Amino acid sequence: MNGEEVIDVAQLKVGMFIHLDVGWMRHPFPLSSFRVTSEDQLVVIRRLGVKQVRWSPEKSQLEAPEAAKPGDVGAPSAVGEVDPAALAAEQVAQARRAALKAERDLLAICEAQYGEAAEALTSLMGLVLKDPRLAGQQAVQLTRSLLDKMLVSQELNLRVLNEAAGDRAAAHALNVSLVSLLLGRACGxxxxxxxxxxxxxLLHDVGKLDVDSRYRHRSDQFNAHEMQAYQDHVAKGVRMAQQMVLTPDALAVIAQHHEHADATGFPQRLNGERMHALARIVALVNRFDGLCNPAVASKGLTPHEALSLMFAQGRSRFDATLLNAFIRMMGVYPPGSIVQLTDDRFAIVVAVNSSRPLKPRVVVYDPAIPADEALSLNLEENSTLGIRRSLRSADLPRPATFYLRPRARFAYFFHGADAPAGAAAC
Structure with a gap:
């Protein structure tokens, strides 16, 4: 509350930095704290039914920016003339710093959104055994909130975050839900x-709440009894979901998220034709996240490696049309992939737009630039630069590893894109 004031909703103005205390799932804005940028946002806020909100004067921008003063870069000099070469160099440096700040600001928003969603998920999971019906209602509300935020933009970019908020179970559930929703959206x-x-x-692994912690993650060392204890999480999840009063379609997702198109999955050994269409999506995404974020982090694959393995060895396990749509959506080099550019520099993919899968946004390793000012490039805007190959984490030179800091675990979120939509038809 330090530096904050309470104001009537009727007194709100564009430029105020406000804090909504109604909960992330009860409003359509990406964050609960943000600067109001339009009259349309004011209309939405007033429709929320709140009488007052908190606002932070020091974070607000109610006045137009001041005009440039003598001595500012780009402003007329009060004494003598500016050296053109020095001015050009400073303008390039300023542009790079501005681009990096914009990149970091966008990442910070995505991470804050992810953190709020993870907090809401952890809270509702704590209710499953005590009040399953309320937990089910909150799961639907959280999903609706995610969908509302996806509808803000016609086209979305998928972005990898620095760290996964919350515990591994929450991170896995959010990853599978977010990426499944994006794939479902792309499929129309x-x-x-x-x-x-x-x-x-979101609830596909809810049955693990009733499974001994030793058996919650599959191991190649399991004997028959231990494997059965692990596989029982599906049936237990279905029973819990029934108590949560979920729809038949959501129940089918929980019941079939470990089935395979070639009938080698469990517990019913359904083939692709007998699997529910929504379950086919979640089974695919669940496998991808399991490869990238296994229980033992050292066994994790890069997103590019995971996609390559699924395409090369697991095509029979998944709906072929759906797998192709998934690869188009994630990009050939999904966020988090380590790559070498055509000019031999090393980079890490940070965001992908599905309509331009070969031209993601990358952060580049350049020893001449400090890591905290690392160069961020949108390859779609650079016609002469592309990706030569993907690398494993172990193949990245040690200095580049310290500089780029590849993720040990991957968490994804989305943000709007300005380009026209390019949906991947399923």
Whole structure:
């Protein structure tokens, strides 16, 4: 509350930095604290039904920026003339710093959104055994909130975050739900289908709440009894979901998220034709996240390696059309992939737009530039630069590893893109 004031909603103005205390799931804005940038936002805020909100004067921008003063870069000099070469160099440096700040600001927003969603998920999971019906309602509300935020922009970029907020179980559930929703959206699913898809994906492993911690993560060392104890999380999850009063479509996702198109999955050994369409999406995304974020972090694959393995060895396990759509959406080099550019520099992919899968946004290793000022490049805007190959983490030179800091675990979120939509039809 330090430096904050309470104001009537009727007195709000564009430029005020406000704090909504109604909960992340009860409003359509990306964050609960933000600067009001338009009259349309004021209309939405007033429709929330709140009488007052908190605002931070020191973070607000109610006045127009001051005009440039003598001595400012780009302003007329009060004494003598500016050296053109020095001015050009400073302008380049300023542009790079501005681009890096914009990149970091966008990442900070995505991470804050992810953190709020993870907190909401952890809270509702704590209710599953005590009040399953309320937990089910909150899971639907969280999914609806995610969908509302996805609808803000016609096209979305998928971004890898620095760290996964919350515990591994929450991070896995959020990853599977978010990426499943993006894939379902790309495939043209309707609103009701997306709501069931996201809810089922959020709760696909809910049965593990009733499984001994030793058996919650599959191990190649399991004997038959231990493997059965692990596989029982599916049936237990279905029973819990029934108590949560989820829709039949969401129940099907929970019941079939370990089935495979070639009938080698469990517990029912369904083939692709018998699997629910929404379950086919979650089974695919669940496998991808399991490869990138296994229980033993040292066994994790880069996102590019995970996609390559799924395509090369697991095509029979997944719906072929869906797998191709997933690869188009994630990009050939998904966020988090380590790559070498065509000019031999090393880089890490930080964001992908599905309509331009070969031209992601990357952060580049350049020993001449401090790591905290690392160069961020949108390859789509650079016609002469591309990606030569993908690398494993172990193949990255040690200085580049310290500089780029590849993720040990991957967490994803989304943000709007300005380019026209390019959906991957399923």
């Amino acid at each position: 699913l309707g609103d009701d289908e997306l709501l069931a898809l996201g809810t089922g994906a």
